Amino acid sequence: MKKLTVARLGRTVGLHGDMKLHILTDFPEQFQKGSTFESDRGSLTIESVNPARGTVKFQGIDSVDEAKKYTNAYLYSDEETTKKSFPLGEDEYFWFDILGCDVFEEGKRLGKVVDIQRLPAGDYLLVETDKSFVDMKKAKSFLIPFLDMFIEDVHLDQKRIDTKGAQDILEAS
Structure with missing residues (x-):
C-alpha cells in the first residue's frame, strides 16, 4: 500500500x-486524539491536538528531549485508509488517483499528470508532455488548471483525463 x-x-x-x-x-480532521500514524521514525499515536496553536502531543513523548527526536519527521497515512475515512462527492478526486493519468484532447495524448500544484488561483495539473509534442519543440511540461472549463471528464478506471483547451495551453507554453 502506498x-x-x-x-x-x-x-x-x-x-x-x-x-x-x-x-x-x-x-x-484525521488528526484526533487516539489516531495513529506511521512516521519515518516509528509509529505515533496522538494524545492531544490543539488546532488553534497548530500543535500535537503524542503518547509516550513527555519531554522536550523526547519530542526533539521527531522534529521534521513526516506522518503518513495510506490510500485505503484515506478512501474509507473520507468519502468524496461527485466530481471530487483524491490527488493520488489523478497522478499518473494520461491527458487527452480530441483523441490526442498530450502527456501524463506527474504532479498537482496548489496555487492561490486553484489546483493545477503538472503534465509531462508526450514525446510527440516535445519532438515538435513544444514545452517538456505544462500546467492545466483543474477547472471545468479545461477538464471535460476524468476516467479513473482508465487513468485518463479528457480536456478542452489544454492543447492551446501546451502550444502557448
Whole structure:
C-alpha cells in the first residue's frame, strides 16, 4: 500500500513534548486524539491536538528531549485508509488517483499528470508532455488548471483525463 504524506512535525512547543504540526492534507480532521500514524521514525499515536496553536502531543513523548527526536519527521497515512475515512462527492478526486493519468484532447495524448500544484488561483495539473509534442519543440511540461472549463471528464478506471483547451495551453507554453 502506498503511503501518503499527511503532515510534518516541527519544533517543540513548551516543556511537555508538544510539537508544531504542519498539515499537508485536505483532511485535517484525521488528526484526533487516539489516531495513529506511521512516521519515518516509528509509529505515533496522538494524545492531544490543539488546532488553534497548530500543535500535537503524542503518547509516550513527555519531554522536550523526547519530542526533539521527531522534529521534521513526516506522518503518513495510506490510500485505503484515506478512501474509507473520507468519502468524496461527485466530481471530487483524491490527488493520488489523478497522478499518473494520461491527458487527452480530441483523441490526442498530450502527456501524463506527474504532479498537482496548489496555487492561490486553484489546483493545477503538472503534465509531462508526450514525446510527440516535445519532438515538435513544444514545452517538456505544462500546467492545466483543474477547472471545468479545461477538464471535460476524468476516467479513473482508465487513468485518463479528457480536456478542452489544454492543447492551446501546451502550444502557448
